[in-house]
Amino acid sequence: MSLPDPEGLSRREYVKSLVAVGGAGALSACLGEDDDIEIPSGTDEFDDLPAGQHEWDSFFEADEHGNVRLPRHHVLAYLELNGEPTDTGRETVESALKTLERAYEWSNDGLVFTIGYSPSYFDRYEESLPESVDLPAPTTLTPLEDLNDDDLDTYDALVHFASDEPVALLEAELAMFGEADALSGSDAEPQNTDSDTVNGVTVEDRLSDVFDLADRRTGFFGAGLPTANTDATGIPDDYPIPEEAPMFMGFRGRFKKSQPSEERVTIQDGPFAGGTTQHVSKIRQQLDQWWEQDSQAVRVAKMFSPTHEREDRVGEYGEKLTDSPEVEDVVEQTESDASGGMVGHAQKTARAREDGSPIILRRDFDTTDDDIAGLHFVSVQREIEDFVKTREAMTGTDLPIGSILNNGILQYISVRRRGNFLIPPREHRALPSPRPE
Ligand code: HEM
Structure with a gap:
């Protein structure tokens, strides 16, 4: 992929498209004239970092209602081991991270x-994962999906990088995978980059010493980014x-009360x-169907519930909601709303709650990878079964609803690939065996 032409693009569009391309050329274009961007440094006191790699929330900004804000830019790096796991490999991975x-x-x-490992990674070992880990191979989960074996992600490992600062993402990737890999899509000469250091820290080991970068997916989340990224299949030219x-899809989400605690998913x-x-x-x-066929009233009913629409609970983009999607009372009405002809996504998915709280922690983000409007749905949960239960509640095959057209947002989304991973605690994150000490 060649570097985007900045001509005619807003700064936001340009920067997002540079993250999508990746590599040293994109990094130097991102820095532009401004090669003294200050990104806060990390620590040598590794014990101060949380035991769980997925423990992000208390380090993130939150709004006045306590809703945690996910970073604006994301990269998913899918990796294949280029040998077998060895103690030397473990040291390299740990040192790189x-x-x-x-x-x-x-x-x-x-x-x-985070770095996570797939069921295929663990298959190479004779011993199996302990019963305390629920990590099945990915599979089709709904009658609406048409996935072949090739559509199920069996890469060994997945690194999810997230930052508000595109320069940090691009630099971190270069440090981990080196210029050869990260540059493979770019024809620009690297400038302003020094691959031996990352934010002033010397790079001695890279993930690419042990892994090959097999696939790379990118995306974005946050106000202003959907409107700045409209040049992809599935996005109407002029959408409100x-x-x-x-x-x-136009609404705020992931409220304090529609996300579980990190402890619940650990x-x-x-x-x-x-x-x-x-x-x-x-x-x-x-998105063309979502924005062009339907009115705002129908969008609110399909995303939240018919009651949300009647009582005007949501507003234009969710600004009337504070720390909750306010679904508690409408969950009980899911069946009767379905019989009445329309059911909301949040309403029926909330049927999977336990003790009043959802059981999957969502960290999903939009994408225009492959020049197609999409979403990388990333969630963490104690067991993959918690995801499966939640997805079943969302699919709602048990509901008395005649048409997919009024069944939440099912009509507007289609799953192209699925993958499952185990994200070990930090102490076992480097090429773990199924039974680490
Ligand atoms: C394009 C795809 C999707 C969009 C735009 C979307 C958007 C939303 C929105 C706006 C809400 C309500 C606000 C909130 O509380 O966050 C919500 C709730 C939720 N969604 Fe989705 N969603 C999508 C796909 C999915 C998928 C694939 C799942 C997986 C099962 C899922 C699980 C949930 C859960 C668990 C809730 C919270 C329900 C509760 O309050 O208990 N969503 N989603």
Whole structure:
């Protein structure tokens, strides 16, 4: 992929498209004239970092209602081991990841990341994962999906990088995968980059010493970004999405009360206690239908519930909601709303709650990868089964609803790929065996 032409693009569009391209050329274009961008440094006091790699929330900014804000830019790096796991390989991976922790503050302004391992990675070992880990191979989950074996992600590992600062993402990737790999899509000469250091920290080991970068997916989340990224299949030319909307479908979400605590999604027992599991689906969005066929009233009813629409609970993009999607009372009406002809996405999905709280922690973000409007649905949960239960509640095959057209947002999304990973606690994050000490 060649570098985008800045001509005619806003700064936001240009920067987002540079993250999508990746590599040293994109990094130097991103820095532009401004090669003294200050990104907060990390730490040598590794014990100060959380035991769970997925423990991000208390390091993130939150709004006045306590809703945590996910970073604005994301990269998913899918990796294949280029040999077998060895102790030397483990040391290399650990040293590479520590380089990033030294280089960047664990925050929105710095960089957060997780590394997870797939069922296929663990298949190479004779011993199996302990019972305390629920990590099935990915599979089709709804009658609406038409996935072949090739559509199920069986890469060995996945690194999810997230930051508000595109320069931090691009630099961290270069540090981990080196110019050869990261540059493979770019024809620009690197400038302003020094691949031996990352935010002033010397790079001694890279993930690419042990892994090959097999696939790279990117995306964005936050006010202003959907309106700045409209040049992809599935996005209407002129769509009335408010500037404040953080996602393509136009509504705020992931409120304090529609996300579980990190403790609820953390594995409690066995050698991987303190870790979690991750599900990632690659979803295509039919936004032209969403924005052109339907009125705002129908969009609110389909996304939240018919009651939300009647009582005007949501507003233009969710500004009337504070720390909750206010679904508690409408969950009970899910069946009767379905019989009445329309049911909302949040309403029926909230049927999977336990003790009043959802059981999956969502960290999904929009994308225009492959020049198609989509969403990388990333969630972490104690067991993959928690994701499956939640997805079943969302699919709602049990509901008395005649047509997919009025069944939440199902009509507007199609799943293209799925993958499951185990995110070990930090102490076992480097090429773990199924039974680490
Ligand atoms: C394009 C795809 C999707 C969009 C735009 C979307 C958007 C939303 C919105 C706006 C809400 C209500 C606000 C909130 O509380 O966050 C919501 C709730 C939720 N969604 Fe989605 N969603 C999508 C796909 C999915 C998928 C694939 C799942 C997986 C099961 C999912 C699970 C949930 C859950 C668990 C809730 C919270 C329900 C509760 O309050 O208990 N969503 N989503």
